[in-house]
Amino acid sequence: MFITRKIEFSASHVCANPALPEEENRRLFGDAANPYGHGHNYVVEVTLEGDPDPVNGMVLDLKELKTILNREVVDRFDHRFLNKEVPPFDRIVPTVENIAIEIWNRILPSLSRPPAKLHSVRVYETPDLYVDYFGEAA
Amino acid sequence: MIRVTRRYEFSASHRLHAPGLTDEENHRLYGKCNNPFGHGHNYVLEVSVRGVVDPQSGRAVDPAALDQLVHDKVVRAFNHKNLNEQIEAFEHVVPTSENLGLLIHKRLEQGWTGMFPGPWPRLEKVRIAETPRNIFEVNGNHES
Numbered sequence: 001m002f003i004t005r006k007i008e009f010s011a012s013h014v015c016a017n018p019a020l021p022e023e024e025n026r027r028l029f030g031d032a033a034n035p036y037g038h039g040h041n042y043v044v045e046v047t048l049e050g051d052p053d054p055v056n057g058m059v060l061d062l063k064e065l066k067t068i069l070n071r072e073v074v075d076r077f078d079h080r081f082l083n084k085e086v087p088p089f090d091r092i093v094p095t096v097e098n099i100a101i102e103i104w105n106r107i108l109p110s111l112s113r114p115p116a117k118l119h120s121v122r123v124y125e126t127p128d129l130y131v132d133y134f135g136e137a138a
Numbered sequence: 139m140i141r142v143t144r145r146y147e148f149s150a151s152h153r154l155h156a157p158g159l160t161d162e163e164n165h166r167l168y169g170k171c172n173n174p175f176g177h178g179h180n181y182v183l184e185v186s187v188r189g190v191v192d193p194q195s196g197r198a199v200d201p202a203a204l205d206q207l208v209h210d211k212v213v214r215a216f217n218h219k220n221l222n223e224q225i226e227a228f229e230h231v232v233p234t235s236e237n238l239g240l241l242i243h244k245r246l247e248q249g250w251t252g253m254f255p256g257p258w259p260r261l262e263k264v265r266i267a268e269t270p271r272n273i274f275e276v277n278g279n280h281e282s
């Protein structure tokens with residue numbers, strides 16, 4: 001069984017690789033390379049896989065999941081400029097792909113105990129663009 | 139490996155009518171979708187791509203390139219068209235959303251290597267919503 005919890009955060013970013021010249025970043029990322037940054041309301045869906053516990057009927061206590069997601073994601077990312085305030089995005093480009101991978105890596109240690117296993121992280125940058133990450137193995 | 143999905147919209151009209159069946163049978167089979175004057179939908183298309191995140195760009199697919207392909211092969215071809223009358227593939231095939239999904243998948247596959255010549259990204263899935271309640275998905279390995 002899959003169980004999904006949704007969180008949101010609002011943040012700004014610049015899509016530019018600091019190792020590349022500005023012209024190259026402009027070519028690669030277009031308007032998203034604007035050095036002053038721009039923002040999105042990100043929506044994150046975290047999906048766990050597991051069977052309901054026979055005693056409490058839950059895959060994972062959703063309060064616990066909420067606490068983990070707030071601690072690892074919302075508190076760090078919400079109302080921040082990702083490139084300037086949220087490592088590792090000072091070194092790697094905060095594309096929606098890399099944001100999904102970073103969220104996965106941050107929450108995985110808290111969500112790798114049985115019976116609930118982290119299945120996927122979906123990040124919407126806008127309603128028209130989202131990514132799904134299933135971990136390194138997939 | 140990561141899956142990137144992009145959402146597009148187009149509006150088109152169609153009529154569900156199987157040429158091999160009588161008018162009565164068609165009416166029984168398709169109900170109001172068989173109305174001889176046709177009717178339309180705002181189709182919502184989601185194109186899912188599987189790829190590897192490039193370490194330099196942080197991206198698995200260039201969204202501008204994907205947009206160009208989808209606009210050329212699908213949105214511009216179908217938007218504000220009558221699918222039965224103006225899309226050759228539907229001359230003898232009923233433009234149900236099943237068939238529309240398969241056609242869109244095929245058209246994207248045909249243009250794929252021209253736009254993305256490398257091993258990645260690959261087209262993983264096409265999802266078409268005829269209305270918010272009727273949704274059709276076509277995965278990579280379909281027979282058509």
